[in-house]
Amino acid sequence: MSSTETLTQPPTEDFALLDAYWRAANYLSVGQIYLLDNPLLRKPLLAEHVKPRLLGHWGTTPGLNLLYAHMNRVIKARDLNTLYITGPGHGGPGLVANAYLDGTYSEVYSAIDQDESGMRALFRQFSFPGGIPSHVAPETPGSIHEGGELGYSLVHAYGAVFDNPDLLALCVIGDGEAETGPLAASWHSNKFLDPVRDGAVLPVLHLNGYKIANPTVLARIPEDELAELMRGYGYEPHFVSGDEPFDVHRQLAATLDEVLDTINAIQHNARTGGSPERLAWPMIVLRTPKGWTGPKIVDGLPVEGTWRAHQVPLSETRTNPEHRAQLEAWLRSYHPEDLFDSDGRLIAELQALAPDGARRMSANPHANGGLLLRELVMPDFRDYAVDVDHPATSSSEATRVLGAFLRDIIAANPDSFRLMGPDETMSNRLNAVFEQTDRAWDAQTVPGDDHLAPDGRVMEVLSEHLCQGWLEGYLLTGRHGLFNCYEAFIHIVDSMFNQHAKWLKTTRHIPWRAPIASLNYLLSSHVWRQDNNGFSHQDPGFIDHVINKKAEIVRVYLPPDTNTLLSVADHCLRSRNYVNLIISGKQPALTYLSMDAAIAHCTRGLGIWDWAGNTDGEPDVVLACAGDIPTLEVLAATHLLRQHLPQLKVRVINVVDLMRLEPDSEHPHGLADRDFDALFTTDKPVIFAFHGYPSVIHRLTYRRSGHHNIHVRGYKEEGTTTTPFDMVMLNDLDRFHLVMDVIDRVPSLGSTAAVLRQHMADARFAATAYTREHGEDDPAIADWTWPSAAAGV
Missing domain, CATH: 3.40.50.970 (Thiamin diphosphate (ThDP)-binding fold, Pyr/PP domains)
Known part of the structure; x- marks a missing residue:
């Protein structure tokens, strides 16, 4: 004034x-x-x-x-x-x-x-x-x-x-x-x-x-x-x-x-x-x-x-x-x-x-x-990398590490970056941001309040509508931000997302409208690790909702570990005129890729993990995965196959950029048919372990020549308050079931693998019995890591 x-x-x-x-x-x-x-x-x-x-x-x-x-x-x-x-x-x-x-x-x-x-x-x-x-x-x-x-x-x-x-x-x-x-x-x-x-x-x-x-x-x-x-x-x-x-x-x-x-x-x-x-x-x-x-x-x-x-x-x-x-x-x-x-x-x-x-x-x-947008001053995300000496042998908390990266982004951009979330910043392990800033708060404070101040850069209110709306208004007027939320409850803003995506789609074709910073979602506390809260907190369907929108607008990322999350987050925060959906777990989880390997993998969007498979040539079966828990289960299943069926040639593919599965004629990130066929083959069974509803993968790949070979395991609306491994078993995404799927779909195995198939079914029963007796997962399952010798390193 x-x-x-x-x-x-x-x-x-x-x-x-x-x-x-x-x-x-x-x-x-x-x-x-x-x-x-x-x-x-x-x-x-x-x-x-x-x-x-x-x-x-x-x-x-x-x-x-x-x-x-x-x-x-x-x-x-x-x-x-x-x-x-x-x-x-x-x-x-x-x-x-x-x-x-x-x-x-x-x-x-x-x-x-x-x-x-x-x-x-x-x-x-x-x-x-x-x-x-x-x-x-x-x-x-x-x-x-x-x-x-x-x-x-x-x-x-x-x-x-x-x-x-x-x-x-x-x-x-x-x-x-x-x-x-x-x-x-x-x-x-x-x-x-x-x-x-x-x-x-x-x-x-x-x-x-x-x-x-x-x-x-x-x-x-x-x-x-x-x-x-x-x-x-x-x-x-x-x-x-x-x-x-x-x-x-x-x-x-x-x-x-x-x-x-x-x-x-x-x-x-x-x-x-x-x-x-x-x-x-x-x-x-x-x-x-x-x-x-x-x-x-x-x-x-x-x-x-x-x-x-x-x-x-x-x-x-x-x-x-x-x-x-x-x-x-x-x-x-x-x-x-x-x-x-x-x-x-x-x-x-x-x-x-x-x-x-x-x-x-x-x-x-x-x-x-x-017109007013300034580039974010970005620290080098490589500086936050976790060491990965051998794939799948050490653990870290992906979002906790990301929190340190966000902390320093806030420090470097004190008037153009805000973090929104419905009372879940701490819960989603982004705690490090409070080393730099407070929660925005201009109402009454009392002794014992934690990190409340009028000039805080973190905005928390138990209304997903307000978090989304504040961030939209902030972005539309030339600033940057990130919205972190529990995966199940982001649906509350489905309609707001619709309207913003339609706005972006339209503005891309209006010459006088200058590009704005992308709307970035980070969904954590996701379906596979909501075992403590139960069925009400288990829903990965926002992915389905997002991919309904125009391909030129939406991007969906499922980084499998900490270093890939850092690479994806850096890319998304620098982008313009997109809606970027990032889904990442917050619990301690295995790390798979060094930072250099993570950057290369995220740049490709998907790729063969040759250290996990056992073939440089034509595979007998492809095990694909998208999401941190599906990746864990695929790797554990691959290890079982390599132990018990060493003659079986297994190829492991991890997908971090979900839209790579679409043809390049349908999405800017899509793979050309020849590249997709080279990776997934046209005639070999593909067992795909997916973070969300299985129909998403079928929808993205139905035009592919080998689509009839793709069998998807994902969330099938089975959940409760239970252990992490019991949760994946309820939805048939567990490692034992994936091995059974391979046996059922590789013609050369036939009845020769009947004994192994029975052992896998018995292992499922045993795992269930263990949780019912002890209230936790069998340590042999919960603490599983990839044997370093089998990794070829």
Whole structure:
């Protein structure tokens, strides 16, 4: 903020100009929904001037336009750096209209000039084949999220202002959106906002009373109850309401000046060493009619101020002359002849109301975060390598080692990297980060609290929605981060992941959108080592969900040990415009590859582990694995085969980059068929031990010529509170079962291996009996390592 002084209200004549600007935005919004031609109504409105399919949402749009016009005033008066974030993103025509009015739209889309022909093109493209979506979308300048799904505006706003001390996020929250779970939790984000180093969020709860067909909860509770609710969340509410435009203009202008002065005072107090007490941030409750300034009555039924104004108030305007006449009257009520000149340009007096350059909310560089993105200062991940003298003979905790790497990334990037997680940073063994930083916390602290501070870089709250939303807002405005979570519960943000992946997919094809840092997930406490928590904590299905998305966006990594995890993490944190899913265990586990070997393996994405197999030529069977526990079981099974069937030629393949299994025609990381066939063969049985659901591997490989030979073992929805090895046995992923699979599928073995097969079945029974008697796994199984002599070293 540039000043802590109270600004007086604009004089009455300025309200007339401000109201005219609002009318211009409303006119352009209605035109986008309805018109194909005759954009300035130079002639009577005819059927051919109206779109055949009417799509869009009018109900929330006039309120969005009202706030936009008023924010333009205070931005100019105070030189504010402001993002405009809209929860009711279906008010898309309003945000497009305002970007057009301030000139940004024509700057990024040169074919849509600020004249009559440009206005025609603006109207024609909206919700039209080959045009733009009806929601606030990546194509909309000034936007940082897709507005089709509700609930994420406030959490994105907070994510945007973290480490942006001069940024104000004006966040409009629709009263329908306010009913969603993510939005309800988002109000608590103010307890994680540091007024010294972070910017400010000004929430505006826009009450227009209705959703698609029902009233909204917050619009139907008494005002004093709503005020207490907001105060309980830690805000000081300011109410603006009415349906007479100039009265609302006066209220809103005065209120904006008051709340901006309060924000300035809070920040000034914090930044000059004032009282450390957390103060109540202001918020605004704006109550205006739904579909304000639109048709009041249609076909004898009330529209303005009712649910009928939600989408398209006048239907069939091409075929219904009465409705078309109402539409023309509605458009003319804004007096476009007073707003636009003879060429169709906004008149100079109104152009002057918009801010200039990057101060325009539609041109704010934080809404195109790649423009502000700085490379992470990265320590050399090789410096954190664990020693591996012989494969599978020593152990380490992969995520604990990664924690030290993240600690030093935080130290080197004190204002551009954050670690998010739902109260699981310690549980996921990333403890080392607390040697450098604390948990962000601006609420009450008591003796015994651990690593809580307003300026902490670790953000923990028991809401996966908030973790995801904060990180999205942080990334979209040009910073970096990592979200660590229990594997089973990342599903809570399935829909948020969907929306972000769709955003990335779309922005890749918008030239003026600069690439942003990738969204990086680290899932630990995974399905195979949730034996203490049981069935409720066992679900590897987020992999399935991720690979549904466009191949150019998603990457899935299953590093089998510590050094491969370090290599993968370094790669992902440096990447742009992807969603990277990394799955790694946190328990002590065998290490397989030296750092140099790990880098080579991760670069390939998959490869033959010749030290584990016993053939340099054509194998009799391929044992493949993806994931740390499947890798362990495959290696143990391979060792058993080499002991008992030394004549059997076994090839072991480990997959770290799951998308390598797809053909190169389907995914940028995919293997060419000839390379896949060379590795997996076209005619030999492949036993594939997989971290997740077996169908994933079949889905990725079904085009391969040898697909009919691939037999996958993975998670099959069997689990409970039990021991680690019992867990893999419940799902037939254990080493003994893998040996049995080999015997069943290698034709040359036939009945000659019947005795070994029986021994393997007996070993399973014995392992189960041991756990039932002792409550832990047989040490011969739990402590298994690869005999160094067999490793050929």
